Amino acid sequence: MEKNINNQVSSRIKIFNGADLQRDSAYIKVMSLSDINTTYLEGMQNPEVSKFLTSTKTEKVTLESLRLFVSENINNTSSVLFGFFIEENLCGTIRLHNTNCQIVDIGIAIFDKSLWGKSWATEILKKVVLFAFENYGISHIAAGIDVNNVGSIKAFKKAGFTHVSSTPKKYNLGLAIRMEHKI
Numbered sequence: 033m034e035k036n037i038n039n040q041v042s043s044r045i046k047i048f049n050g051a052d053l054q055r056d057s058a059y060i061k062v063m064s065l066s067d068i069n070t071t072y073l074e075g076m077q078n079p080e081v082s083k084f085l086t087s088t089k090t091e092k093v094t095l096e097s098l099r100l101f102v103s104e105n106i107n108n109t110s111s112v113l114f115g116f117f118i119e120e121n122l123c124g125t126i127r128l129h130n131t132n133c134q135i136v137d138i139g140i141a142i143f144d145k146s147l148w149g150k151s152w153a154t155e156i157l158k159k160v161v162l163f164a165f166e167n168y169g170i171s172h173i174a175a176g177i178d179v180n181n182v183g184s185i186k187a188f189k190k191a192g193f194t195h196v197s198s199t200p201k202k203y204n205l206g207l208a209i210r211m212e213h214k215i
């Protein structure tokens with residue numbers, strides 16, 4: 033069963049809200065198994081996209097691993113995996129996890145490099161942050177970002193996140209900075 037999402041602030045991006053979904057525009061909706069396609073697979077397998085993603089370092093990305101990941105998020109009440117679509121084409125994913133905790137974590141990936149630098153991530157983050165604040169009764173949302181991931185740090189900053197600390201990344205993958213957004 034899909035988790036329901038309320039529409040929030042207005043921008044280029046709509047958030048799926050049942051009948052309000054406008055498939056001709058850019059929108060975010062909860063990923064379902066039927067959304068898994070080769071764009072998703074090729075995006076996650078693209079070294080430029082996956083360079084800073086911890087998840088892709090621990091296991092090989094295959095259609096099967098993506099199916100498992102999407103179904104785990106559908107069945108897990110403390111996480112939600114959104115797809116970012118432009119005109120029905122899956123262009124990226126955004127994940128909220130630890131939604132049952134005081135501080136919710138957020139991660140984002142946009143698969144198509146030609147979409148980078150056009151403020152999509154900034155807008156998506158703002159939209160999903162607002163969704164998290166309104167739906168989970170939290171006051172903090174956080175992200176761990178590789179220190180060298182300049183584009184990501186800039187997008188999170190533009191979406192209202194600030195640098196709070198630096199920590200070693202998991203699996204000896206360098207340094208991460210922790211950024212938080214507070215109400």
Ligand SMILES: CC(C)(COP(=O)(O)OP(=O)(O)OC[C@H]1O[C@@H](n2cnc3c(N)ncnc32)[C@H](O)[C@@H]1OP(=O)(O)O)[C@@H](O)C(=O)NCCC(=O)NCCS
Nearest residue numbers: 081140141142148149150151152153154182183184186187
């Ligand atoms: C990180 C990512 C989500 C940023 O998406 P995006 O849509 O390009 O972000 P925005 O357009 O909102 O960019 C914010 C700013 O960073 C800049 N930027 C984006 N990528 C950049 C890069 N590789 N190097 C330097 N600056 C970059 C943009 O130009 C923009 O700057 P501006 O406001 O001065 O114009 C996207 O590059 C991506 O999916 N990367 C692969 C996965 C990943 O690393 N995810 C983050 C894990 S924490």
